[in-house]
Amino acid sequence: MEAIEKIKEVAAQAVPGAKLEIINSTPAAQQPALLVDRDHIYAVAKFLKEDPRFQMDFCSCVTGVDYLQKADNPGFIEVVYHLYSVAQKHGPIILKVRAPRELDQCRVPSLTSLWRGAEFQEREAYDLYGVRFDSHPDLRRILMWDEFTDHPMRKDYVPPADYEWEPTPHHDTLERTVQVGGITPPTAREELEKARKK
Amino acid sequence: MAVDEGLRSELQKQGIFVLPFEQLYNWGRKSSIWPLQFGLACCAIEMIASAAARYDLARFGAEVFRATPRQADLMIVAGTVTKKMAPLVVRLYNQMPEPKYCIAMGACAISGGPFKDGYNVLKGIDRYIPVDVHIPGCPPRPEALIHAIMTLQRKIANQHLETENRLRWYDKNAETEFPIPSYGDHDLQPPANCEVWQPPRSYRDVTLDEVKKA
Amino acid sequence: MIQPLTEEKQFTRTPGSEGLIETQTLEVSIGPQHPSTHGVFRMDCVLDGETVVALKPVMGYLHRNHEQLAERMAWLGSMPYTDRLDYLNSMSNNWAYALAVEKLAGIKVPEHAEYLRVIMSELTRILNHSCVIGFMLQDLGAWGTPLLYAFRERERILDLFEAVSGSRMMCNYMRFGGVRVDMTSKDLAVAKNIVSRFPRFLDEFEMLLTGNEVLLARMQRIGILPKELAINASISGPMARASGVEYDVRKIDEYGVYGRLDFRVPVGNVGDVYDRYYIRVLEMRESIKILQQALHDIPAGPHVAPEVKLRNFKIPPGDGYGRIEAPKGELGFYLVSDEGGKQPYRYHVRPPSFINLTTLEDMCLGHKVADVVIILGSIDIVLGEVDR
């Protein structure tokens, strides 16, 4: 198995025009990844799958990562593919592809036509992160119900408020405050009923 | 009509045993609790283990796990109830014939347990259906489930047909069919069944605000 | 009075049935509450008589946000949650997560701890495989007997787990850089006893079942998964090996001390349900061999790396992927750490049984309803892992 620099070089030759970049992992993990632009990810993946030197026939893991906006960085959703080779028993080659966080622009090409194994995992990434995989055969929600509109694994997702009250160390103090101030907070039941009427 | 306890013991001394219909009825029900064959998560494995060789739930006549809710008396909610699953659990409970009982097995079924913070986890099945016995533990040991069955047997034995504490089925005003929540855009609609579950008073304004929004 | 069952929603016409006797296909939703979906899994089947013409798996009924919860708590905090992923074998889930974190943080594990991990993980494997075979035969209609035999054996192993880790099912046993508590010499003796008794159980099990004509007729040539499709669909574990894929992460990565242990990887030829059944039996026999060696060779030493400080445990920014051969297949953890490094920024589980479900429809088409349940049983899913 060649070093990542060599793979980058070979892939750049095979797929002209592809913008490739090496992203280093922690020094301990030693798993550098290849960042590919959205337009050429399919071609690069196809090359890695079919080239006799690599034969990456096993797409082990597909997942999304949500990077929020930071000072120098507009924020993006990254889709990570971990490829192994069963035929040559080597790997992994890690492919990364980035898309903007906005829901309407968050699209990347689907690799399901290369590896069936990506089918459910891409559906999961769509469900949890809202990444639209173009030319995916069956892009529906897989874990949440169909009527659900959010993408809950995004870092800015706000979960529904359905926690119930639990006794805390501060409970007595709160109770006393309420009694002293003469405030009776509405019970959550009333609130729920109101919400139901609406 | 319950026989006076003193009279009964007096009669027993004379060699006359009085068996009220109610007692016979409760004995029949408590000796033959057939659970619904229905496992949700981790606890289901311990539920199977409690029916297996070492623990043997069959001793109590409770090993007849029926696959169809129509023939079951007891629903053991064994595991995490997610929001996607909750309407189906309520529907299964509705499909069971009265008199029916429910055991919430494990921390998740009681309150959401370790997964309580999750966006898709229901914070306890008692939000939608009445629970008769709660078993804490993650997962509870099979002994705990057997204890729960025995507790339920005690509960059944003390139920009445006519007084205040009568069976739900014999109470004309009681609800026997529970509303099934629907899938909403962000959460289940409604988030809880107020007839069954009344949340404790909340002092957290954040929660209230968000409830208002919902 | 008898109402005909004609409702557009329930039925659709079979294409190409014009001119013949009018037939209709039947849409049946098997699950989420069904005796043989192994939890809350649903299969939307379209049946033509008894034959399956379309099948869509529907999951998510046990989606309990494992990944998001893990991203909110410290690195060690997710260890007990991994127990609840694949709740039949918590030990190997622990190992996969610990391995991924160790890879990311560059922690070296002492040898004694590696042996303890191998012992626990292989015990888990035989536990899992025997239970799975039991479940599969339950689906075949063997009325509980094989399942309860398997659970009888399971209790023996769980007793050991409880003695060592304090819990029957949710062991929470491994730590970054080792294991939580050492096994005493008494525990090791118990483990040896279990290992020496297990082949007898396996022989009994096989005598009861393997040659049974009904079992052969029900299992052979059912749900065939070709080798190429198995690789392309990322199928892993015993299911892939039954299809003839010679791939075992224990042999490829040689994580832990598997490089030193002598064992073989059984491979099937046909890739049907029977192969998946029998490969598991053979794997249990190999696991026994591994356990005998590990219990014999285990060196003395610390059970956890002394330099690892679990309090205020931090990992420098970066990402890493660690995987092991769990009983169900390749179990991987993809972890991303960012600035601060106190908790995972991204925590992703590569669940083997979720991905093994990809080809469910391909295997089931053209078979009968009765076959669908055993094909599902032979995939060996645990919903805690499928939905996470």
Add this chain to the structure above:
Amino acid sequence: MAIPILFVLSVFLGIFAYTTLVERKALGRIQNRFGPNRVGRWGILQPIADGLKLLIKEDIVPRRADQFVHFLAPVIAVIPSILLFSVVPVGTRLVPVDLNIGILFAFAVSTVSVLALFMGGWASRNKFSLLGAMRAVAQVVSYEVPMVLAAVAVVMAVGSLSTLRIARAQSGGILNVTNWFVFRPWGFVGFVLFTIGAMAESARTPFDIPEAESEIIAGYHTEYSGFKFALFQMGEYLASIAMAGITVTMFLGGYNGPGSGPGWVGGLISMFWFFIKLAFMIVLNIWIRGTWPRVRVDQLLGFAWKVLLPMSIANIVAVGMWHYLTFRPLAWVATTLWLVLWFVTLSKLAATENVAPRTYRYAS
């Protein structure tokens, strides 16, 4: 007339109730468990508690079900099963009704129960019920044929359709045992065929596909609760007990055994033998249930038409040979050879699929 009816209703319903207990206990022992033992000593009151509970459960009729047919089905399921007992000779002095067309009556009545299964499955308006009902019809109709033909062999040998005469024809011999038809080549084959057929007819494992729990929930009685479900169970168990009784009568010598005879004492002893044999057949059923996987519906039908049917026809020819070859040793040899030949041929023909033990390799 009243005494036999009372006898049938009390004894066989009691046997039904305790068969369920014995089944649960026996399955428990097969699976290393105890089985019910808390309700009364040795769980002896368990069936009573079950019955009581099922009697007072809510009776649910699905809103869109066919109310009338839904109600009628369990009733129809149980009545033929009770009627079956009327032609089973329990002892030399106790036959409920000695019909001269007893066997014919038994088959006619037992087939009615399939109607009940179909009515139940259809009226429930549930897809699993419908599947179960279709399976039940296919199964019962196909197993009826080899079963009847297996019985025809006995009828030919005895020359009568009366169950009492069939039982009587097996008396005599050494200790009243050697004349049992099961000790004839054709009788043995007929016994095996009839037992398999009876098991399939009453939907017992490994032929329990109409209510296969792991496939179609509970089959035709998925939507039945409370006492209607109990009636279905009762009909099924009673039919299987009655079929066991008819098997005993036709092949296992009926009430004949050492000491049975026409007198009062002999009559009591003959009842003892009958019930011992009946218990043997019931336990055999339970044993098979505890250890065998279920067959698939197409395999089940294939087995009925491709193996059982030709074999039962061959068995009829064997009876003919037995009848005309009056020199007994020759008859023994000829019929045995004939049946073995057929058995070998049919098992060769049936083994067309690639079902074989396999070898496995190990990765390099």
